[in-house]
Amino acid sequence: MKKYAFVTGGNKGIGFEVVRELAERDVHVFLGARNEELGMQAVEVIGRDNVRFIQVDVTSSESIQHSLEQISKVTDHLDILLNNAGIAPDFDVAPLKMELGMLKKAFDVNFFGTFQMIQAFYPLLQKSERGKIINVTTDMASQTRFANGEAGHLNLLAYNSSKTAANSLTLTFGREFGEDGPEIFSVTPGFTSTDLNGNAPGGKTPAEGAKIIVNYIESEESYNGKLLDTNGIMPW
Numbered sequence: 104m105k106k107y108a109f110v111t112g113g114n115k116g117i118g119f120e121v122v123r124e125l126a127e128r129d130v131h132v133f134l135g136a137r138n139e140e141l142g143m144q145a146v147e148v149i150g151r152d153n154v155r156f157i158q159v160d161v162t163s164s165e166s167i168q169h170s171l172e173q174i175s176k177v178t179d180h181l182d183i184l185l186n187n188a189g190i191a192p193d194f195d196v197a198p199l200k201m202e203l204g205m206l207k208k209a210f211d212v213n214f215f216g217t218f219q220m221i222q223a224f225y226p227l228l229q230k231s232e233r234g235k236i237i238n239v240t241t242d243m244a245s246q247t248r249f250a251n252g253e254a255g256h257l258n259l260l261a262y263n264s265s266k267t268a269a270n271s272l273t274l275t276f277g278r279e280f281g282e283d284g285p286e287i288f289s290v291t292p293g294f295t296s297t298d299l300n301g302n303a304p305g306g307k308t309p310a311e312g313a314k315i316i317v318n319y320i321e322s323e324e325s326y327n328g329k330l331l332d333t334n335g336i337m338p339w
């Protein structure tokens with residue numbers, strides 16, 4: 104059976120590199136991007152027949168539904184859903200200075216977007232022999248690591264709380280899916296220099312960050328309901 108993957112936010116950064124890696128492994132990849140021009144350009148750069156552009160803005164229910172319709176015209180099953188699209192709007196905003204709108208914006212993409220993607224694509228993933236839903240998370244969303252000071256010095260209320268909430272989607276959907284699948288887990292690529300953090304120096308390259316995610320996509324082990332980093336299971 105042909106293998107199909109859908110990667111949101113696939114036009115650049117870590118998502119783009121995951122698309123490239125999967126495509127090289129002969130997976131048929133739907134490269135999701137909210138901006139058509141950027142998405143088409145990314146597909147062109149990869150330059151393979153098994154990658155095609157799908158427009159998706161994860162903050163729009165209509166756009167998600169439309170992407171589902173487009174994908175359903177090509178395949179009756181999806182093996183991999185990578186909820187990679189994400190924003191971190193508050194790199195230079197202290198919690199006390201944060202406006203409500205910014206917090207809501209982060210939740211719209213990182214939490215409500217991921218939530219809607221899971222619900223919409225679940226039926227296609229259920230039809231896969233071994234469907235996997237991967238939510239891209241961050242070390243800073245591990246409450247234990249954050250509280251212990253093991254997640255760096257940043258104190259990003261909007262980014263961290265929306266990603267922590269998204270981690271709880273992994274836990275709760277994981278419990279609902281149970282043994283019958285699909286599997287759902289969260290993976291952090293760790294600090295990676297991308298547009299998300301203004302290409303801050305000292306991070307992994309996007310390709311290195313992507314590799315960590317691809318390793319879990321390819322793993323034979325079951326990680327349902329788990330939060331993972333490069334070394335294995337992370338604390339909540």
Ligand SMILES: NC(=O)c1ccc[n+]([C@@H]2O[C@H](COP(=O)([O-])OP(=O)(O)OC[C@H]3O[C@@H](n4cnc5c(N)ncnc54)[C@H](OP(=O)(O)O)[C@@H]3O)[C@@H](O)[C@H]2O)c1
Nearest residue numbers: 112116117137160161187188189240241294295297298299
């Ligand atoms: N970089 C890190 O250090 C790091 C560490 C841990 C986790 N992560 C996570 O890794 C994921 C990828 O981030 P990145 O570092 O590769 O950042 P990036 O280069 O900024 O890429 C983010 C992607 O998400 C897309 N996106 C944003 N809002 C969207 C929306 N409403 N609908 C659809 N797509 C949307 C962006 O599209 P546009 O180009 O249109 O804006 C872009 O394609 C994120 O979930 C991030 O939280 C990153």
